[in-house]
Every structure is written in structure tokens, then in C-alpha cells.
Amino acid sequence: MRTIAIVNQKGGCGKTTTAVNLAGALTQDGARVLLVDLDPQAHATLALGLDAESLDENLYEVLADAPDAQGPPRLPSVIHAWSDHLHLAPSGIVLSALEQRLTAERAEDRTQRLALALADVAGSYDYALIDCPPNVGVLTFNALRASGEVIVPLETSDFGIHGVQKLLETIALLTDRIGHDLSVRILPTLYDGRTRYARETLAEIRGLFGDLCFDTVIRSNVKLREAARRGRPIGTFARSANGALDYGALAIEVAAQAQPGEVDLAPLGVADLGESLPDREIVVEFSDPLASDVRIAGDFNGWVPDKDVRSTVRADETGRVWRKVISLPPGTYHYRYVVDGEWREDPDNPNAVSAPVGGRNSILVVN
Ligand SMILES: Nc1ncnc2c1ncn2[C@@H]1O[C@H](COP(=O)(O)OP(=O)(O)OP(=O)(O)O)[C@@H](O)[C@H]1O
Ligand SMILES: [Mg+2]
Missing domain, CATH: 3.40.50.300 (P-loop containing nucleotide triphosphate hydrolases)
Known part of the structure; x- marks a missing residue:
């Protein structure tokens, strides 16, 4: 079907x-x-x-x-x-x-x-x-x-x-x-x-x-x-x-149209898998001299920008740097930055996958 x-x-x-x-x-x-x-x-x-x-x-x-x-x-x-x-x-x-x-x-x-x-x-x-x-x-x-x-x-x-x-x-x-x-x-x-x-x-x-x-x-x-x-x-x-x-x-x-593959009903299971393992503190940084508001959203926070994230910002010679600290159990996560309302992949992370309808999600692996 x-x-x-x-x-x-x-x-x-x-x-x-x-x-x-x-x-x-x-x-x-x-x-x-x-x-x-x-x-x-x-x-x-x-x-x-x-x-x-x-x-x-x-x-x-x-x-x-x-x-x-x-x-x-x-x-x-x-x-x-x-x-x-x-x-x-x-x-x-x-x-x-x-x-x-x-x-x-x-x-x-x-x-x-x-x-x-x-x-x-x-x-x-x-x-x-x-x-x-x-x-x-x-x-x-x-x-x-x-x-x-x-x-x-x-x-x-x-x-x-x-x-x-x-x-x-x-x-x-x-x-x-x-x-x-x-x-x-x-x-x-x-x-x-x-x-x-x-x-x-x-x-x-x-x-x-x-x-x-x-x-x-x-x-x-x-x-x-x-x-x-x-x-x-x-x-x-x-x-x-x-x-x-x-x-x-x-x-x-x-x-x-060619029939796409069957839908896999198995839940992602990443969060479940990690429930018994201790969380790790993950730190990511983003800098862009033109940005005024930078948040992070991913499957770890239900794609709600900066939810469950500790966010700080500092200035260095290139401009402002946003630091995001997230507590995560081991697993693989997809995320993007939301820069002044625009969803972007992480420019410093080569590990990214194409979303089927455009744009790319960056991948974060927590061991
Ligand atoms: N190709 C068409 N030609 C003429 N009328 C159309 C056509 N397509 C839709 N309509 C009419 O436009 C109105 C809205 O269409 P429809 O109910 O299909 O939209 P919808 O996207 O399902 O709306 P909703 O978001 O409210 O569910 C209906 O009255 C429908 O009969
Ligand atoms: Mg309708």
C-alpha cells in the first residue's frame, strides 16, 4: 500500500x-x-x-x-x-x-x-x-x-x-x-x-x-x-x-511513480536507548559577524530553537560568537542553527545530510 x-x-x-x-x-x-x-x-x-x-x-x-x-x-x-x-x-x-x-x-x-x-x-x-x-x-x-x-x-x-x-x-x-x-x-x-x-x-x-x-x-x-x-x-x-x-x-x-520503500514503523529509539546512560555536555560554537540572533534546534529539543540549551554570547576579533551547551545522552542527532530566523546547517561541521526537500541537517554523534 x-x-x-x-x-x-x-x-x-x-x-x-x-x-x-x-x-x-x-x-x-x-x-x-x-x-x-x-x-x-x-x-x-x-x-x-x-x-x-x-x-x-x-x-x-x-x-x-x-x-x-x-x-x-x-x-x-x-x-x-x-x-x-x-x-x-x-x-x-x-x-x-x-x-x-x-x-x-x-x-x-x-x-x-x-x-x-x-x-x-x-x-x-x-x-x-x-x-x-x-x-x-x-x-x-x-x-x-x-x-x-x-x-x-x-x-x-x-x-x-x-x-x-x-x-x-x-x-x-x-x-x-x-x-x-x-x-x-x-x-x-x-x-x-x-x-x-x-x-x-x-x-x-x-x-x-x-x-x-x-x-x-x-x-x-x-x-x-x-x-x-x-x-x-x-x-x-x-x-x-x-x-x-x-x-x-x-x-x-x-x-x-516508482514505489518508495516501505515505511519503517520502528521508532528512532535514540532517546530511549540513551535513557539509562549518563548525559554528556556537548558544546558547539557559531560565529557570524552579521548575525544578531543565533539559536540551535534539533531532534534533541523537538526542533524548538534553544529549548533545553544553555546559550551564551561573547565577542572576539571576528565578531560575536554564540556558544551552545546541551546535555545529551549518547546517540546520533540532527540539528540546524536558526540565524536571525533562517535555518542553516553548521558551517563548521562537515558531517551533514541532505533533507529530502532541500537544505541540509548537520549531524552530531554523542558517544
Ligand atoms: N480546481 C478547482 N476548481 C474549482 N474549485 C475548486 C478547485 N479546487 C478546489 N476548489 C474549491 O475551492 C474550495 C477549497 O478547496 P478545498 O476544500 O479542496 O481546499 P482545502 O485545501 O482542502 O481547504 P481546507 O484547508 O479548508 O481544508 C472548495 O470550495 C472547492 O470546491
Ligand atoms: Mg480540506
């Missing part, structure tokens, strides 16, 4: 439309697809004609508690069969309470719930498509953790493009925490070729993201809205509409 998260923190860029209609188009090509509605707004559930409020069970029942190894898997019991090949794991407003509920639990566990649930049904589907809410919270993190691939819909009719670098950076950082690679692709949406602005934006997107960008462009098509109102994927409602053709083309492109 290939699991693909549809992610963008920007609202209204076509995440749900893409999740529902790509699912529909893949199904029409013979694939078995599970559409996972991970957005408390439940728009994907609605777009398949189900009234979220009238459902007895939804994904909340699956994700709220840690899986019970003795009991039967919970996910199959909430799944609705929309057609033979298109199934839905529905959402409901109650999912918005999950964020708070899970925050109290161990990070490793709370972000792994969806991955574990999907593992129970992996043999039944060719694809799981996850529709994410417009933020990067614990639900989106669950989606990324469960996925091998990410599609980022990007509006060509608006200024959506400006936030996306930030999103890609976030995904790169999350990838390190997740412990597996994510293949990220950009999907231009809501394209109206009649406006010069849209044409220029599309060119800009292609220039910026190159091969990361799908060849397919999703045009603005009012039939897509109509299909959602009727509770059906567009291919089952207006087969020759532009929206159906575009999502059909996208399905072909997605299906042609």
Missing part, C-alpha cells in the same frame, strides 16, 4: 478536492483506495456524501487510545465502502479534541497512531490518501509519519506560493524526527490560464520546484465544486469535465 498525505497549512488550496478526486480517479483505473479524512472539518467525508455528525464512529475512535494488542484492529470497523474500490475512514468535529488529548502523551506514541492503524489494513488497499487539516499539528504529524509520499497542492491563483517554502522546511525538519524519507511533490491547483498572473505564478512554481512539481496542473473547474456538493468524485459525475481530465492525468502520473 502506498500512503500519500495531502498537506498544506494554507486553507482552501485544494487539499480535499485533490484527496477525493485523485482517490476517485485511481479507483477508476482499477486501484483499491482508502481515503483517510484527517481534518476535523470533515470536508472529504462530506464530499463523499456522508454526514459526519450522523456517523456513530469516526477516526477519533481509532486514534484516541493506544492500540490494544489483544483486541481486534479498530480501523476496519469505522471504514465506509463508498464503492467496491473506494473506501473512506471518516472524520468528525470531535477529531479537533484529539490534539489536546494526545499532547499529554509520549511524542513517539502520539504521532504513530495512524501509522499503526493503517498497518492493519495495508493488505486491503493499493493506496491510502490522507486529507490533512490546514495546520501542522499532531494530526498532520500522524499523517506524515504514516506516509511515504506527500502531495502539496499549491494555488496558482493566489499568493499561496509564498508560504510553501516554509512548509517544505517544516516537512524536512519533521522528516528527521519521523525517521524515514518522504517523497514530496508539488501540485499546481486552481489554475486559470486566462489570467496572466496565474501563468506567471505557474512558471514561477516550475522554476522554483523543478522536478518536484507534477506535470499535471489542476485547472479551475466549477464542476469540481458541484461534484463535492453532490457527494461524488468528479469522474463519476462529469467524466469529460476539465476537473475529471486533470485528476485522471494526475492519477496516471502518481501511478507511474
Whole structure:
């Protein structure tokens, strides 16, 4: 099963439309697809004609508690069969309470719930498509953790493009925490070729993201809205509409993509491994005559700049030098400096790895 998260923190860029209609188009090509509605707004559930409020069970029942190894898997019991090949794991407003509920639990566990649930049904589907809410919270993190691939819909009719670098950076950082690679692709949406602005934006997107960008462009098509109102994927409602053709083309492109490796569900385990070993004091230094604020963030502090770090600054002949002291158990850590708000690799550390969507993380090994 290939699991693909549809992610963008920007609202209204076509995440749900893409999740529902790509699912529909893949199904029409013979694939078995599970559409996972991970957005408390439940728009994907609605777009398949189900009234979220009238459902007895939804994904909340699956994700709220840690899986019970003795009991039967919970996910199959909430799944609705929309057609033979298109199934839905529905959402409901109650999912918005999950964020708070899970925050109290161990990070490793709370972000792994969806991955574990999907593992129970992996043999039944060719694809799981996850529709994410417009933020990067614990639900989106669950989606990324469960996925091998990410599609980022990007509006060509608006200024959506400006936030996306930030999103890609976030995904790169999350990838390190997740412990597996994510293949990220950009999907231009809501394209109206009649406006010069849209044409220029599309060119800009292609220039910026190159091969990361799908060849397919999703045009603005009012039939897509109509299909959602009727509770059906567009291919089952207006087969020759532009929206159906575009999502059909996208399905072909997605299906042609080489299948990435299986998601490794084993937690990173670095912190766990070290729990019984004494911490070491690690000291790193950074100097840049032009910088006025330098912090450090890595998987050791949840990528929160300077959290759990003792930071001092002194002046020498080259300018200011920031010294960061971190207490760490033995293990391997990824980190970056945040220099005046910009995330950078450590210029003095040759040991670095490429993040899948740009930028590099420096590596720190504590023996
Ligand atoms: N290609 C398109 N042509 C016309 N309308 C579209 C297209 N894509 C999306 N829409 C419409 O734009 C609105 C927002 O789209 P959608 O719900 O898919 O975005 P979203 O990213 O899921 O939003 P949210 O962040 O709120 O979940 C919807 O009314 C949808 O029907
Ligand atoms: Mg949506």
C-alpha cells in the first residue's frame, strides 16, 4: 500500500478536492483506495456524501487510545465502502479534541497512531490518501509519519506560493524526527490560464520546484465544486469535465511513480536507548559577524530553537560568537542553527545530510 498525505497549512488550496478526486480517479483505473479524512472539518467525508455528525464512529475512535494488542484492529470497523474500490475512514468535529488529548502523551506514541492503524489494513488497499487539516499539528504529524509520499497542492491563483517554502522546511525538519524519507511533490491547483498572473505564478512554481512539481496542473473547474456538493468524485459525475481530465492525468502520473520503500514503523529509539546512560555536555560554537540572533534546534529539543540549551554570547576579533551547551545522552542527532530566523546547517561541521526537500541537517554523534 502506498500512503500519500495531502498537506498544506494554507486553507482552501485544494487539499480535499485533490484527496477525493485523485482517490476517485485511481479507483477508476482499477486501484483499491482508502481515503483517510484527517481534518476535523470533515470536508472529504462530506464530499463523499456522508454526514459526519450522523456517523456513530469516526477516526477519533481509532486514534484516541493506544492500540490494544489483544483486541481486534479498530480501523476496519469505522471504514465506509463508498464503492467496491473506494473506501473512506471518516472524520468528525470531535477529531479537533484529539490534539489536546494526545499532547499529554509520549511524542513517539502520539504521532504513530495512524501509522499503526493503517498497518492493519495495508493488505486491503493499493493506496491510502490522507486529507490533512490546514495546520501542522499532531494530526498532520500522524499523517506524515504514516506516509511515504506527500502531495502539496499549491494555488496558482493566489499568493499561496509564498508560504510553501516554509512548509517544505517544516516537512524536512519533521522528516528527521519521523525517521524515514518522504517523497514530496508539488501540485499546481486552481489554475486559470486566462489570467496572466496565474501563468506567471505557474512558471514561477516550475522554476522554483523543478522536478518536484507534477506535470499535471489542476485547472479551475466549477464542476469540481458541484461534484463535492453532490457527494461524488468528479469522474463519476462529469467524466469529460476539465476537473475529471486533470485528476485522471494526475492519477496516471502518481501511478507511474516508482514505489518508495516501505515505511519503517520502528521508532528512532535514540532517546530511549540513551535513557539509562549518563548525559554528556556537548558544546558547539557559531560565529557570524552579521548575525544578531543565533539559536540551535534539533531532534534533541523537538526542533524548538534553544529549548533545553544553555546559550551564551561573547565577542572576539571576528565578531560575536554564540556558544551552545546541551546535555545529551549518547546517540546520533540532527540539528540546524536558526540565524536571525533562517535555518542553516553548521558551517563548521562537515558531517551533514541532505533533507529530502532541500537544505541540509548537520549531524552530531554523542558517544
Ligand atoms: N480546481 C478547482 N476548481 C474549482 N474549485 C475548486 C478547485 N479546487 C478546489 N476548489 C474549491 O475551492 C474550495 C477549497 O478547496 P478545498 O476544500 O479542496 O481546499 P482545502 O485545501 O482542502 O481547504 P481546507 O484547508 O479548508 O481544508 C472548495 O470550495 C472547492 O470546491
Ligand atoms: Mg480540506
